[in-house]
Amino acid sequence: MKQFLVVLIGLSVFTLVVLAAPNGPRKSCCLKYSKKVPNFNNIEEYKIQENDGSCRIKAVVFTVKGKRYCFDLKKEGVKKLVEKHSKREQR
Template identity: 55%
Template sequence: MKQVLVILTCLGVLIWTVFGAPTSIRKSCCRKYGTRLPRLNKITKYEIQENDGRCRIEAVLFFVNGKARCADPADAKVKKLVELVSQREERG
């Protein structure tokens, strides 16, 4: 009976830890790059995904209507979009 209680306590702590973690820890990673880039006026923000062991590729995530679109950070068009979105955010 004591073993069952210990196991249930450990499972409870594990579940609480996983679901109580900040969303950045639980977020999914880009696994491949999209073929089409979103238009500048549709992008609300962007984030950089690094190859940190959890995510296997480096990527730029452009957010459009709350959904992330993955893009290749080495692509010249992606670099230009990142620059334009950054400038737009700086202006306010």
């Protein structure tokens, strides 16, 4: 009887640990905006981060020399960079 109880408790703990584990890889989110807007020629790529529940701010994420920088899409200079980069990608 004691062995049965130990096995039952062990299975219960194992089940709780498995169910509490995060599902899949965590998404890397911008937490704040960078201040200095990069030079257009240095931008390798960009993406838009949505405020979708897993990330708390909406941002444009520019990749410059392999590093990610987050900017507020409402800033005029950032809007122009996104438009210019979009045109360059369409060619």
